[in-house]
Amino acid sequence: KISMAVIRRLPRYFRYLHDLLKLDIKRISSRELSERMCITASQIRQDLNCFGGFGQQGYGYNVESLYNEISRILGVDKRFTCIIVGAGNMGTALANYENFKKRGFDIVAIFDVDPAKIGGKINGIDIYSMDTLEDFVKQHKVDIAMLTVPNRTITEVAEKVTSVGIKGIWNFSPHELRLGEDVVVENVHLSDSLMVLGYRLRSKGY
Amino acid sequence: KISMAVIRRLPRYFRYLHDLLKLDIKRISSRELSERMCITASQIRQDLNCFGGFGQQGYGYNVESLYNEISRILGVDKRFTCIIVGAGNMGTALANYENFKKRGFDIVAIFDVDPAKIGGKINGIDIYSMDTLEDFVKQHKVDIAMLTVPNRTITEVAEKVTSVGIKGIWNFSPHELRLGEDVVVENVHLSDSLMVLGYRLRSKGY
Ligand SMILES: NC(=O)c1ccc[n+]([C@@H]2O[C@H](COP(=O)([O-])OP(=O)(O)OC[C@H]3O[C@@H](n4cnc5c(N)ncnc54)[C@H](O)[C@@H]3O)[C@@H](O)[C@H]2O)c1
Ligand SMILES: NC(=O)c1ccc[n+]([C@@H]2O[C@H](COP(=O)([O-])OP(=O)(O)OC[C@H]3O[C@@H](n4cnc5c(N)ncnc54)[C@H](O)[C@@H]3O)[C@@H](O)[C@H]2O)c1
Known part of the structure; x- marks a missing residue:
């Protein structure tokens, strides 16, 4: 189960990843994401590890699969x-x-x-x-x-x-x-x- | 230095503690505060330890000194x-x-x-x-x-x-x-x- 403190931050990740997809950026490191979002890189790693991480050493995070996972958790397809x-x-x-x-x-x-x-x-x-x-x-x-x-x-x-x-x-x-x-x-x-x-x-x- | 993730939660603590003072409640445990605020007790202890805790084993937190410290950090007296x-x-x-x-x-x-x-x-x-x-x-x-x-x-x-x-x-x-x-x-x-x-x-x- 994901803590409410992390859930409350997910819409913000959702927005940033949405913008990155529009810029056709395929992967991003926790350090780069940290600079864009003004959150510490360790907080990002801690948050994203709660639901499977999607990060690989040296490669960073796959923007699309991370975006899809957050969309699924937030249920953005539901009306x-x-x-x-x-x-x-x-x-x-x-x-x-x-x-x-x-x-x-x-x-x-x-x-x-x-x-x-x-x-x-x-x-x-x-x-x-x-x-x-x-x-x-x-x-x-x-x-x-x-x-x-x-x-x-x-x-x-x-x-x-x-x-x-x-x-x-x-x-x-x-x-x-x-x-x-x-x-x-x-x-x-x-x-x-x-x-x-x-x-x-x-x-x-x- | 307090992380921005904690700073963003302080206004909420400020509001709850403000209400407790109005009810003349002098001390509160992290468990009771957790129930009132729908945040886990461990998140509360982690947040409040960032700036000196004010909690004592078995006694809980002193509402007034915690409120004053959060007011000082947020600078509520500044216009x-x-x-x-x-x-x-x-x-x-x-x-x-x-x-x-x-x-x-x-x-x-x-x-x-x-x-x-x-x-x-x-x-x-x-x-x-x-x-x-x-x-x-x-x-x-x-x-x-x-x-x-x-x-x-x-x-x-x-x-x-x-x-x-x-x-x-x-x-x-x-x-x-x-x-x-x-x-x-x-x-x-x-x-x-x-x-x-x-x-x-x-x-x-x-
Ligand atoms: N962040 C949110 O969740 C959220 C929610 C609701 C509305 N909004 C936003 O709030 C903003 C305002 O929404 P609204 O419904 O009040 O709009 P509105 O059209 O009622 O008000 C806009 C006002 O800005 C004035 N204006 C236009 N150009 C200007 C300029 N160059 N300089 C100064 N004033 C100018 C207009 O004359 C008008 O009075 C929008 O950006 C909207 O997206 C945000
Ligand atoms: N949370 C925030 O940070 C924030 C910021 C701005 C405003 N607000 C709040 O938003 C609320 C509305 O503010 P506003 O400026 O739009 O007020 P407003 O007076 O412009 O609008 C209130 C509307 O509610 C209607 N109303 C009154 N009694 C009603 C009832 N019993 N059932 C249904 N409708 C009823 C009125 O006819 C009016 O159209 C207030 O509670 C205000 O505190 C909150």
């Missing part, structure tokens, strides 16, 4: 059906972002409580009333709900969404959600990335 | 002056997010090229024309530019921003930026987090 709850700024930015579809995540509907938004569309995706969520989920299998609602409503919205049977929650609010064992919650904390940027700026003496 | 470039959906969502200020990141201005947006405000922050960026940066020290412009403009905008002397770039576009050695770029790839959610859902058999 996920998603809805957005909260058609505000963040919800709109997510609905407009084309990369999710490329990674296998299809946003099929948006839900909101604001009458001025209901009946509209964002990037061709319909905005429905929250009152119709239960009926919608009865007719379409929904894997993931992206929650971009105001912080004060997050607990009630998360409970509503899981009560109609959705198992995957992508939570943009800063609040920790305590839901059933059967529900998977992935939190987005953009401030974490900003704090790392701050650390790196200070390490350079700025 | 960073930020601007947003691109007053669209993502830029608006960032300008409205109150957590950045709490973490020490002050958004002082927004820049755009759209005449309909210039002269307006988001969350009390003025939107200026890109033409005035150079003058603005001459009068105010700016540490970080948050780039939320359309993908096709990212290279030219990043070069403009670094040419006026800004050293920190928070890049929301999916494109890798190649800038000078003196510039620090932190990329945001929300699809990485979504791919981890997809992996976790499949591991549970959904």
Whole structure:
């Protein structure tokens, strides 16, 4: 079994290897990969050894077989059906972002409580009333709900969404959600990335 | 020197320890912390040993001294002056997010090229024309530019921003930026987090 710390790094390997394939690079050493990705070469060797390595002494890693193995582990060929709850700024930015579809995540509907938004569309995706969520989920299998609602409503919205049977929650609010064992919650904390940027700026003496 | 892999996990420890302090919890074992954070206890011990551990056999970790040490390493008491470039959906969502200020990141201005947006405000922050960026940066020290412009403009905008002397770039576009050695770029790839959610859902058999 691969540790979650390694799993969390795999999308980044996936992106870099994807770029290398586009440049028609067939093999790469852990040292070269380390320079491109700003991760230590020993961390790369440690990570990639978790699932069979694919590296050979003196030859480096075979880019294509490594890419295929990471794709298999991440399951990039599987499609996920998603809805957005909260058609505000963040919800709109997510609905407009084309990369999710490329990674296998299809946003099929948006839900909101604001009458001025209901009946509209964002990037061709319909905005429905929250009152119709239960009926919608009865007719379409929904894997993931992206929650971009105001912080004060997050607990009630998360409970509503899981009560109609959705198992995957992508939570943009800063609040920790305590839901059933059967529900998977992935939190987005953009401030974490900003704090790392701050650390790196200070390490350079700025 | 602490590895970047550990540094990237520190904001998360910071948040959990912050919550524990609010609950008036004085000490915690690596096992308890592991359950709360869904990281293995051995990963926690390995991470925290990088900077002095603070753990004692049988007692666990002193929450307050661990929190203070992580705050010191991350430099949470330092303030960073930020601007947003691109007053669209993502830029608006960032300008409205109150957590950045709490973490020490002050958004002082927004820049755009759209005449309909210039002269307006988001969350009390003025939107200026890109033409005035150079003058603005001459009068105010700016540490970080948050780039939320359309993908096709990212290279030219990043070069403009670094040419006026800004050293920190928070890049929301999916494109890798190649800038000078003196510039620090932190990329945001929300699809990485979504791919981890997809992996976790499949591991549970959904
Ligand atoms: N995690 C991060 O780093 C980060 C960064 C920026 C914003 N955010 C978060 O994203 C969330 C949304 O921010 P925003 O700027 O898009 O807010 P917003 O106010 O622009 O949008 C919120 C939307 O939710 C709708 N809504 C309100 N109550 C609802 C309910 N009960 N059911 C369904 N829809 C409902 C509103 O009508 C509105 O359209 C907030 O929680 C904010 O904290 C997180
Ligand atoms: N990293 C991720 O996971 C993720 C997720 C969602 C969106 N995004 C990205 O965020 C970015 C913005 O998305 P959005 O939905 O907010 O777009 P948007 O079109 O709503 O906003 C773009 C803004 O940039 C302004 N602009 C255009 N050219 C400019 C220039 N040369 N200088 C200054 N401002 C300029 C426009 O006038 C507009 O206000 C895109 O790059 C998108 O890919 C990234």
